[in-house]
Amino acid sequence: MTATLMHAPLTCSLASRIAAAEGDVPLEIAYLNLKTKEFVDGGSLYDINPLGQVSTLRLDSGEIITETSTVLAWIQAQSQKADFRRDPNDPAYFQMLRWIAFCATELHKQIFRIVFYPEATDAVKDRIRDLAPQRFKLLDDHLAGRPFLLGDSFSAADAYLTWFFVLAERAQVDPTGYDNLCCYRDRMLDRPLIRDLIESDREMDRVIKAV
Numbered sequence: 666m667t668a669t670l671m672h673a674p675l676t677c678s679l680a681s682r683i684a685a686a687e688g689d690v691p692l693e694i695a696y697l698n699l700k701t702k703e704f705v706d707g708g709s710l711y712d713i714n715p716l717g718q719v720s721t722l723r724l725d726s727g728e729i730i731t732e733t734s735t736v737l738a739w740i741q742a743q744s745q746k747a748d749f750r751r752d753p754n755d756p757a758y759f760q761m762l763r764w765i766a767f768c769a770t771e772l773h774k775q776i777f778r779i780v781f782y783p784e785a786t787d788a789v790k791d792r793i794r795d796l797a798p799q800r801f802k803l804l805d806d807h808l809a810g811r812p813f814l815l816g817d818s819f820s821a822a823d824a825y826l827t828w829f830f831v832l833a834e835r836a837q838v839d840p841t842g843y844d845n846l847c848c849y850r851d852r853m854l855d856r857p858l859i860r861d862l863i864e865s866d867r868e869m870d871r872v873i874k875a876v
């Protein structure tokens with residue numbers, strides 16, 4: 666038995682899938698339609714997470730973990746890949762948590778929550794998009810001379826930031842001009858495991874929405 670990730674294609678649970686793939690952590694995937702909350706194989710996400718949100722993970726024990734940041738931390742702790750997992754006694758662990766929290770609060774919730782909210786006016790969405798440059802500058806400065814957020818190797822924090830760039834174009838937030846960040850984005854999106862997951866999610870997204 667392996668843990669099961671409740672997964673809506675292309676949403677933030679893709680960050681969890683990316684972390685699992687890069688960390689070589691096996692996960693069962695339960696696909697769902699995020700709009701209806703219905704699983705492809707039947708049942709409702711509401712029965713597992715009353716907020717009807719992903720990322721939601723069910724462990725072998727039956728215990729449920731919600732919140733993408735926590736799911737990412739759990740996944741990375743299961744990894745046997747020494748260059749992927751960061752242990753709590755390593756100072757890099759807290760840098761990993763820092764960047765995961767940054768992605769969750771400053772990018773995901775701060776920006777995507779509004780620009781993908783159908784009821785938000787265009788003026789409000791543009792005002793929110795204006796927050797992006799300051800955050801991109803911070804990332805761009807940090808990534809100068811660093812191939813990954815934590816330095817030399819891919820971590821769960823990179824999984825979250827990479828997912829942001831899967832949807833950034835659709836959200837009309839453009840990092841052009843932040844050269845370190847653009848190179849980072851291109852490198853991450855070109856990693857074979859990540860490319861395959863995005864492609865498979867695009868296909869699955871079409872299938873689920875066509876039903």
Ligand SMILES: N[C@@H](CCC(=O)N[C@@H](CS)C(=O)NCC(=O)O)C(=O)O
Pocket residue numbers: 676677678699716717718719720731732733734769
């Ligand atoms: N607090 C949750 C929120 C995650 C979240 O916003 N997930 C979105 C998909 S990217 C979602 O499930 N939206 C459906 C909804 O809110 O009804 C977390 O940090 O994981």
